[in-house]
Amino acid sequence: MKLAWPVEIAGTGASVPDKVLTNEDLAKRIDTSDEWIVQRTGIRERRIAEPGQSTLTFCTAASRQALERAGMTPEEIDLIIVATITPEHTLPATACELQAALGCRWVPAFDTLSACSGYVWAMITAAQYINSGMANTALVVGGETLTTITDWDDRSTCILFGDGAGAAILRRSTDGQSGMLAARMGADGARGLHIYIPAGGSKEPACLRTVNEKLHYMRMQGREVYKFAVSTMRSILSETADDAGVSLDDVALVVPHQSNARIIESATQKAGVPPERVLMNIDRYGNTSAASVGIGLHEAYEEGRIKGGDLVMLVAFGAGLTWGSLLLRI
Numbered sequence: 001m002k003l004a005w006p007v008e009i010a011g012t013g014a015s016v017p018d019k020v021l022t023n024e025d026l027a028k029r030i031d032t033s034d035e036w037i038v039q040r041t042g043i044r045e046r047r048i049a050e051p052g053q054s055t056l057t058f059c060t061a062a063s064r065q066a067l068e069r070a071g072m073t074p075e076e077i078d079l080i081i082v083a084t085i086t087p088e089h090t091l092p093a094t095a096c097e098l099q100a101a102l103g104c105r106w107v108p109a110f111d112t113l114s115a116c117s118g119y120v121w122a123m124i125t126a127a128q129y130i131n132s133g134m135a136n137t138a139l140v141v142g143g144e145t146l147t148t149i150t151d152w153d154d155r156s157t158c159i160l161f162g163d164g165a166g167a168a169i170l171r172r173s174t175d176g177q178s179g180m181l182a183a184r185m186g187a188d189g190a191r192g193l194h195i196y197i198p199a200g201g202s203k204e205p206a207c208l209r210t211v212n213e214k215l216h217y218m219r220m221q222g223r224e225v226y227k228f229a230v231s232t233m234r235s236i237l238s239e240t241a242d243d244a245g246v247s248l249d250d251v252a253l254v255v256p257h258q259s260n261a262r263i264i265e266s267a268t269q270k271a272g273v274p275p276e277r278v279l280m281n282i283d284r285y286g287n288t289s290a291a292s293v294g295i296g297l298h299e300a301y302e303e304g305r306i307k308g309g310d311l312v313m314l315v316a317f318g319a320g321l322t323w324g325s326l327l328l329r330i
């Protein structure tokens, strides 16, 4: 959908745990190898939370950095949206806990559960509040502690995930040129069980049996998700550029969800985007679900890969199944 929303990114932040878990470390615990993991996923290591660290730890640190980069105080934030599948608690929303941790005013604060699409969906949602006049500023955070829902005996999933958070401050555009040009969002609930957690919800409440049977860990049909991911990412890249009336050649950087290097390479290659215009950091962080696009966007700013006036495309897909894209002029 074509948009003309005068909403800009005022600052970004990211936070990941210090503790590194390498492929070699994993190979000591399960039947896998560095070679297999690198070849099939592009992941070399990931960051994992240590005791005492949780989703709020990373969300708070990333938000503070985003506020600092924006030159803003917590009191200036009008809205907080946290995208996460690993909330601090099941109740209340992590966004409310973040509001208190940062010392924000009593502004609306809520979570979205759209998995790896979460950061992109939260950006689009927050921007609508600003575009409609309901807010002047918003804090958007994607934060996860995926290692808490990882089955460390399942070699087909435990090699993939890492922890961390990415944050952005949105505000009404101040320069008259930056804004949100196009976005796409979608979901196919019929394929919901391709990635899911069997227990811990109302259908299968937590009990001794569900814990013993490891039903609180993420389960994934990897090959099905892989096929969906490549075709969806490829098509929404082109469709979103078309919506805005620009060519993908004009996009300075694509910041994709870091799910698997092969998925990203295949989708962007098919869409005609050369690798030097695609952000890739999965080798260092693995898949951090809702955090990954936010961490990538922050790195792009910090490393000077994008500058004022550039077109930047965010694109993601994940459990739901869900997908989303957002084309920005920064």
Ligand code: UT7
Binding pocket: 031, 032, 033, 036, 037, 040, 041, 116, 155, 156, 157, 159, 195, 220, 221, 222, 223, 225, 226, 229, 258, 259, 260, 263, 287, 289, 317, 318, 319
């Ligand atoms: O964030 C959004 C959601 N997630 C994704 O985007 C993930 C999408 N899927 C994928 O990235 C890939 O499907 C995986 C990386 C999860 C798996 O890669 P694959 O190339 O699809 O492997 P596979 O599941 O088809 O398994 C191939 C073989 C199997 O052995 P057999 O049956 O051929 O003998 C697996 O048992 O590789 C084996 N295998 C492993 N071998 C060594 C699976 N995991 C491992 C492992 N180490 N860690």
